[in-house]
Amino acid sequence: MQSKQTDGTLFVQTTLKVLGGKWKLLILWHLKDAVKRYSELKRLIPEITEKMLIQQLRELERDGIISRKTLSGKPPKVEYAFTDYGRTLIPIFKPLCQWGEEHQKRTTVDRID
Numbered sequence: 001m002q003s004k005q006t007d008g009t010l011f012v013q014t015t016l017k018v019l020g021g022k023w024k025l026l027i028l029w030h031l032k033d034a035v036k037r038y039s040e041l042k043r044l045i046p047e048i049t050e051k052m053l054i055q056q057l058r059e060l061e062r063d064g065i066i067s068r069k070t071l072s073g074k075p076p077k078v079e080y081a082f083t084d085y086g087r088t089l090i091p092i093f094k095p096l097c098q099w100g101e102e103h104q105k106r107t108t109v110d111r112i113d
Contacts, residue, residue, distance in 0.1 A: 018063045019089075023048050023056045025096070028082075031066060032090050035081040065089065 019025060023045065030036060030044045042053060057080060060066045065086035071077040082090070 018065065021056065023052060024060060027053075027056055027060065028065070028086075028089065029093060031080060031082055032093055035079050038078045038080070041080065060086075 019028075026045055027041060030041060036044070038053075038057075041057075042048070042050065045053070048056075057066065057068070061068050061080075064083055066080050067083050069079045069081070071079065
């Protein structure tokens with residue numbers, strides 16, 4: 001039987017498998033309040049390459065976190081949004097953001113000292 005520590009490690013690994021990487025949380029941050037078109041996401045995250053954005057979106061879609069909707073037109077437009085399952089992640093954004101703010105303050109203070 002696995003220990004609680006081993007179970008916890010497994011769960012963290014599972015979470016990292018779905019949300020890990022440099023860009024996924026940032027993509028999800030931008031989707032938390034509204035549906036976004038691909039071009040909007042690209043504009044909101046200018047540092048990401050098109051190849052990486054496409055790859056990350058596909059992985060999030062494969063894992064059931066976001067949905068992709070193609071709208072007819074010329075050229076066709078693509079929209080991304082949270083799935084109902086993906087929306088269960090939204091509550092973690094506030095504490096993550098707060099932690100990042102505190103960490104940034106701490107590291108700024110450490111550099112000044």
